[in-house]
Amino acid sequence: MIQISDLHKSYTMGSNSLHVLKGLNLEIDEGEFVSIMGSSGSGKSTLLNILGILDDYDQGTYHLGGKLIQGLNETRAALTRNEMIGFIFQSFNLISFKNAMENVALPLYYQKVSRKKRNLIALEYLDRLGLKEWAHHLPNEMSGGQKQRVAIARALISKPKIILADEPTGALDSTTSFEVMDILKEINDQGKTVIIVTHEHDIAAMTKKIIRLKDGVIEEVIKNGELQLFKDRIRTE
């Protein structure tokens, strides 16, 4: 699903150039449930932005679903995002003046689906996430967990190939965090590729593969079978 080879990215800040990604290679298959970890400055946010086609890269290649993603103009990038990727953000990023249903329906609005139809689909997705009664509430009337579930519904509604979650549990307490992770796991069980960026070990441990970044390259990849080991290790840390 995702093939990245020799990816370089640097930011220029005034006269300084900051080399963030230094020849990163990464492969994620369809249906995987992956978490990307790393300390701040390791390049995980940058990688997420490139994965989400929110930012361009300098060198190397990035294939998403067999398609080379490189030098897209804003319109193409927006369309590709809309079609291939579902985003979940740490601070939910719901539109404050739209109710839950309208928020969920937003990606379909950009696909020019009629209002009636997209609201119907949005209700269906809210129902799947147990929020049907909240469909006509505004975001500020909902709890953090509910808001994140609305955001997940929004990410799912356009039937994307991958779900990109940037610290999805960062703003939630641990009980709610586990609920959200359960939902993400469920989504993964239905065959969707889910990628999470997190710095919380216990959240990462709930995924099936952990990619640890350090200084712009992959330090280690912990696969499914070794997860128990990883769990033990973090307990001792």
Added chain:
Amino acid sequence: MFDIDRWNEIWNALAKNKIRSLLTAFGVFWGIFMLIVMAGAGKGLENGVVQGVARFATNSAFLWTDRTSEPYKGFKRGRYWNMESEDIQYLKSNVPELEIITPKNFGGRFSSGPNVIRGKKTGAFNVKGDYPDYVLIDPCTVLKGRWINEMDIRDKRKVCVIGEKVFESMFEKDENPIGQYLKISGVYYQVVGLIKPETRININGRTEESVSIPFTTMLQTYNMGNQVHFLAITAKAGVPVSVLEEKVKEMIKKKHSIAPTDLQALNSVNIEKEFKQMSGLFLGIQILTWIVGVGTLLAGVIGVSNIMLVIIKERTKEIGVQRAIGATPRMIITQIMMESVVLTTVAGYLGLSLGVGLLELVNKIMESAGTKPGEEVFFSNPTVSLTVAIAALIVLIVAGLFAGMIPATRAIKIKPIDALREE
């Protein structure tokens, strides 16, 4: 465009900054309001003045004499001279371009004390010696009786036509003046007509305060010999008055041994020229109105642009989210332009309506107050034409688009990642 989500978004964006939106909208509102009111007031002034002179023959010129300023053919400078009745016949037969030529003489002036007496009533009025043709140049409405006719001229009848003010002071309100007698500068005249001027151009005193007697009667009664004080001429169709004016002046000067270069001896006024000057003035007023109005409007539009920039700054994150989940730059641009156009158009439409409303109100008040006869009102029917209103509306929409342009380009420069990055 008729997408409920889009309108919802526009409304929310503007409602979030209620006071700022209102103040900004007020800028546009005031701009268009001023434009409309000024345009209307300019039009009202123009209407008032034009109505005052509209019926006056525009192809006319007037001549009168003064002391000479140059010595000529043995005459000293500073000589007093007069045009003569014979000049009229002479001009008639020698100037084919001439349509109407009519003399006018002036008798007593109201400034020299009461000159009109009827029983115990006295009054000071202008006395004018007129020809029947004069009303073809400066038309008047005959309220009662008739105007001076050819028989009055031929028989030198002692009849007079009076203005409304004369009637008011010499007669009782419900009295019929026709057939009554007035003693004017010592001689009795029978009143044959009561007139009301149709224009506000007055020659030697207001028509309302004047008594007109037949020209020939005046010459004989007041021992004026064959003097002509004042000459009114009009040109035949297709002949510019200024050409006729020069030709006539040249001939009169020659006949009376006045130096052709003497600019003082024979004065004249050319109504056509005055009219042109006046329309120039109104054009100037119109241009000024638009410059000031569009300037004010521009200030308002810059305000709109400004608030849109603020709104976008506040909505950076929202725009970032929208772009992350698939809104194309085009969608964002359309959205912001629409917001801007809606704000300017709604505000502008209000200004437009209120401006037109105010003009209507002024018009109503002026109509209901009515203008008393002879009152000098140089303001009438202040309205804006449909063209002006439509032009203003187009200006508004274009202005809204321009106002939205800078914020919109700013909005698409926001990179989704910058917008989403946590503070």
